[in-house]
Amino acid sequence: MKQETKSHVGGLSEELLSRYSGPCPRYTSYPTADRFHALNGIEPWAALQDIRSLSLYVHIPFCRSLCYFCACNKVITHQYGLASSYLDHVLQEAQWYRDKVANVPVTQLHLGGGTPTFLSDSDMRRLMAGLSEIFELHPGEGVEYSIEADPRTLELETLDTLRELGFNRLSLGVQDFDIEVQRSINRICSADQVTELTVAARERGFESISYDLIYGLPKQNLSSLHRTLNKVLDLQPDRIALYHYAHLPHRFKAQRLIDTDLIPSSTEKVAMQLAAVEHLGKAGYEFLGMDHFARPGDELAKAAHAGMLQRNFQGYTLMPADALVGLGASAISYSRDGYWQNLHRLKEYTQAIGEGKSAVCRGWLMDDEDRLRQWVISELMCRLRLDKRLVEQRIGVPFTEYFSEELARLQPMFDDGLIYQDSENIIVTDEGRWFVRNVAAAFDKYLHSQQTDAKYSRVL
Numbered sequence: 001m002k003q004e005t006k007s008h009v010g011g012l013s014e015e016l017l018s019r020y021s022g023p024c025p026r027y028t029s030y031p032t033a034d035r036f037h038a039l040n041g042i043e044p045w046a047a048l049q050d051i052r053s054l055s056l057y058v059h060i061p062f063c064r065s066l067c068y069f070c071a072c073n074k075v076i077t078h079q080y081g082l083a084s085s086y087l088d089h090v091l092q093e094a095q096w097y098r099d100k101v102a103n104v105p106v107t108q109l110h111l112g113g114g115t116p117t118f119l120s121d122s123d124m125r126r127l128m129a130g131l132s133e134i135f136e137l138h139p140g141e142g143v144e145y146s147i148e149a150d151p152r153t154l155e156l157e158t159l160d161t162l163r164e165l166g167f168n169r170l171s172l173g174v175q176d177f178d179i180e181v182q183r184s185i186n187r188i189c190s191a192d193q194v195t196e197l198t199v200a201a202r203e204r205g206f207e208s209i210s211y212d213l214i215y216g217l218p219k220q221n222l223s224s225l226h227r228t229l230n231k232v233l234d235l236q237p238d239r240i241a242l243y244h245y246a247h248l249p250h251r252f253k254a255q256r257l258i259d260t261d262l263i264p265s266s267t268e269k270v271a272m273q274l275a276a277v278e279h280l281g282k283a284g285y286e287f288l289g290m291d292h293f294a295r296p297g298d299e300l301a302k303a304a305h306a307g308m309l310q311r312n313f314q315g316y317t318l319m320p321a322d323a324l325v326g327l328g329a330s331a332i333s334y335s336r337d338g339y340w341q342n343l344h345r346l347k348e349y350t351q352a353i354g355e356g357k358s359a360v361c362r363g364w365l366m367d368d369e370d371r372l373r374q375w376v377i378s379e380l381m382c383r384l385r386l387d388k389r390l391v392e393q394r395i396g397v398p399f400t401e402y403f404s405e406e407l408a409r410l411q412p413m414f415d416d417g418l419i420y421q422d423s424e425n426i427i428v429t430d431e432g433r434w435f436v437r438n439v440a441a442a443f444d445k446y447l448h449s450q451q452t453d454a455k456y457s458r459v460l
């Protein structure tokens with residue numbers, strides 16, 4: 001990795017960066033998934049009997065080639081039979097939920113991976129038909145069907161199939177348009193491919209097209225990022241997710257193929273992030289949460305204005321449901337009572353399901369304290385503020401009394417201008433937004449009371 005240089009980056013001082021840019025959870029859940037443990041007879045799915053709406057997630061782990069930056073649970077293969085057989089197991093797993101969620105409308109469906117569009121069109125139809133037999137799927141107005149797609153392999157015919165099946169949101173993994181960067185991560189994808197798919201998806205009536213971009217990749221620099229952003233802006237996606245590349249080669253084997261010397265330094269990465277926010281902001285995109293952007297009319301932007309932004313394992317989202325059922329290897333589900341996660345490895349998952357067993361291997365049972373902190377962290381991450389009166393209504397004692405330790409942890413952030421408070425709210429400042437994970441972490445009971453082997457990604 002490159003040497004850090006002493007500088008002031010976009011108004012963030014070296015002191016702030018050294019104090020707050022280190023490893024910290026991303027809070028796609030609370031408690032964080034590294035805390036999950038064997039359930040030993042505990043059944044957090046029992047609360048499914050009380051729900052009135054459901055999110056459904058299906059994990060399709062297959063990809064045709066390995067991207068070196070990848071941190072997803074995926075299987076690189078050219079044997080299509082693996083995917084077809086996996087689908088049988090997913091549909092078998094889905095049967096387990098038949099009675100538990102009978103008559104509950106699915107308000108949000110997401111296919112993630114891996115590469116969900118690895119599935120053939122006929123298997124995509126088979127998946128949706130199988131799910132429809134078990135879950136209350138009613139695609140159409142007000143229901144969000146989204147899918148992650150790899151622009152290198154997505155066919156126009158598949159777009160037709162997806163629309164026909166009710167998908168209305170498409171997320172394209174763009175990452176970066178620069179050929180040198182693409183070579184260094186083993187993911188060559190031309191701007192023409194992305195352009196063709198974007199135009200075709202719009203013609204077919206996809207309501208929202210989202211691009212995933214990454215900064216901090218090997219060989220990236222400020223000018224290559226600007227060129228990528230200019231191409232992105234030509235195509236005007238409705239949403240952009242701009243993720244920070246977290247280089248964790250001890251955790252993700254694929255990342256060992258990346259030449260560490262080519263990765264921009266933390267200072268350069270911060271400069272890229274700040275420049276990207278400015279670039280996208282000038283082009284009219286709204287900055288949501290800590291890493292999402294949306295055009296002003298997009299539902300995600302509207303949800304943010306209405307204080308309805310949510311955060312889940314896919315990042316920022318809208319359309320909250322009472323529970324999430326995740327199907328497939330490593331998928332996580334949650335209900336009011338807690339979380340449960342499937343076996344991670346494809347072989348273990350298919351073996352368990354094939355033997356008629358549950359694929360659930362670990363999870364977490366929530367208590368009232370967890371639920372309170374889950375809500376507090378969600379408010380900070382999604383709304384960038386915390387209404388202390390609402391907290392007091394829930395706990396029945398003064399905020400300062402209940403959260404005295406947390407306020408002590410927050411004090412340096414007050415002193416550094418990352419947050420401020422009035423009589424009603426704790427508010428994250430523009431500068432504090434970069435470090436909102438640190439602000440949320442002050443309320444993470446387990447981070448401060450229990451050891452973990454987890455290696456969190458850096459904040460910046």
Ligand code: SF4
Nearest residue numbers: 063066067070072114
């Ligand atoms: S980045 Fe996406 S396409 Fe590439 S290996 Fe990972 S999951 Fe597969």
